[in-house]
Amino acid sequence: MKVRVLTTIISALLLVPLTNGCWDRREINDIAFVTATAADLTQDKKYRVTVQIPLPGKISDVGQKGGGGGSSGNKAYFLDSATGDTFRAANMQQQNAMSRQLYFSHMRVFLFGEDLAKQNIESPIDVMSRIPQNRMTTYLLVSSGPAADLLNAEATMEKTPAEFLRELANESMTHPRTVKRVTEALLAEGQDPIMPVVSWTMTKPGEAGEEQSNVKLAGVAIFQKQKMVAMLSGRAADGVLWAMGEYRRPMITIRATNGSGFVSVMVTGYHVRTTVKSMPDGRMVCEIKARVTGELSENTSNLTYERSQNLPSLERQASQAVIDDMRLGVAQLQRYHADPIGICNRVYRNYPRYWHRVRQNWRDDFYPNIPVHIDAQVEIRNSGNATSPVGVPEEELQS
Template identity: 30%
Template structure:
């Protein structure tokens, strides 16, 4: 009897569970690789999606372009208006024959005009989409985000892939990390800025995506964009100078170039007269690649001269971004968050409520320990 019941159960299960009830053919899906959001009209948002067109993709170096919904080239960019991302995506869906799929989105770009008004709503939209990846890279566009999505780079078949690779070599700000920064006490966001620029002055119509600076936020609003000196300081602060080259002036109209392979930043603090003071110890080591003055760095005095120039410039770059941010009550490095983790009681009772007012007068000492551990043959004069 038990055997009969078991067989009946298996038979019913086979009948009810047979077949595929929710299949989706790959030819019916539009895979979105990058999205953008700009400030629209009447308090609405303008959403853009970039979708590769496999049928138009050739091998490496093949020509092609894209934009709009014309389908020309290896990708298309479709747009829709809405009060939130869901409404924008629904309007875009009415223009496409395939179902939009956001599970492959790797890059989300926010226009700078919208970023100045706040990006929290745009970030929350990523988390409310069931198949969105919270590891999506965040970028701020100089101008409208849709223009970057329509840019056709030469090295990649669509700009979303190029921006993803650039993000991996920068601060790596993802949707998850941005939302964490927004929820953390005593920490403000820094997001890379991307722009489209001509590769040469004579070829202005050919645009390439360029990562040129950083957007510094106060709460969820864009406060200012870093200049070249401040951008270098941000990279040093966040330990992102590895595998990058840094140039240091050591004489009049002459520089040395160092390939950095070690970059560490260690904060520490002490309380003086009831106020926190910080010490930032930055360690940098690299390989001497270019030696314009033809210095013999084997000489101890020459070596100390070069190291002092390196340390002075790194310190100046870090202090530049700290001074600018702190003057506006922005904790770009996260000193407040460091206090929250290491001296929570004092933070909650003495510093938390007035932290933004404290920042302009916060004492931060920057100590840089630089080293050149290897050299190329340039500048080494062998004695015969």
């Protein structure tokens, strides 16, 4: 009797896991893994969301020996685009036309279209920090022009454009901008986010080569909180990255003193120190100091840099080049009233009382008028394997 009651209870309990049908079970081959998303703004102020979904069967040649089924088509990925009033609504539109379930855990790159970035980046950021499927480590990029186009680039180097963009974003800064970093900047007092800019480019190897579309890094996007105000490129962008200490693998190229060629210094390590000081007269002064170590990587002039006074002068020139870049960048930042370096944030932290006085309208009154003293010291430690320029005859060398 007792045994029978016990068996009844146990079998009833055993039925529970077997009958409820594993409601959130989804096989790995029933999932559409989104690896990159692009968000644009349409003419009628709606969100256009484009997702890139790699087709596992095309991406990987594992297990393709026998059997049938699998994904079909020519490209290794699938692109789908939909519009909606909100970011999420657009996603739901896409889901309706998809045989597999959209899954965002593996989204590594998120692209903002230029128009959307100028308007407001808040809605996508909100979705990404709200839904646990999304990762805080997703890289954020701004595209010049519509973002959806970039997901269509050939980018033959990697299997999908998403992978290409991810590697590119990873190379863009020392600490690539992720959802986490951008959110931190959005929430911090006296600080603005910054994002790398990517743009469409065509490469053509020689006249006979076939033209290919590709994506390249093209500077940085400057924000005032959630609104993009400018895109910097060239030396100004480099200067901003220098000043932030975010320049990844910098290279300093300068003209040799006598104008006979160029010298390149490869930076092996650098440290940027940003401080804010209160002057006796009550004004705030910012100081940005960079200490750079590097090695000579190219020398097309006829100067030797081994055991002569040429080296200190080269170091001076290189330092000046870095200072010039940074000046240019910081000037641009102050012009656009955007502070990705966090100068005002340092004021807020170190002089909170002072900050509360200037806080009202700090962006327009306080920040553009802070004097920023910029200094850089380049130290060259090594001249590479060669001691003197290889292609220059010895009698023409100047020491």
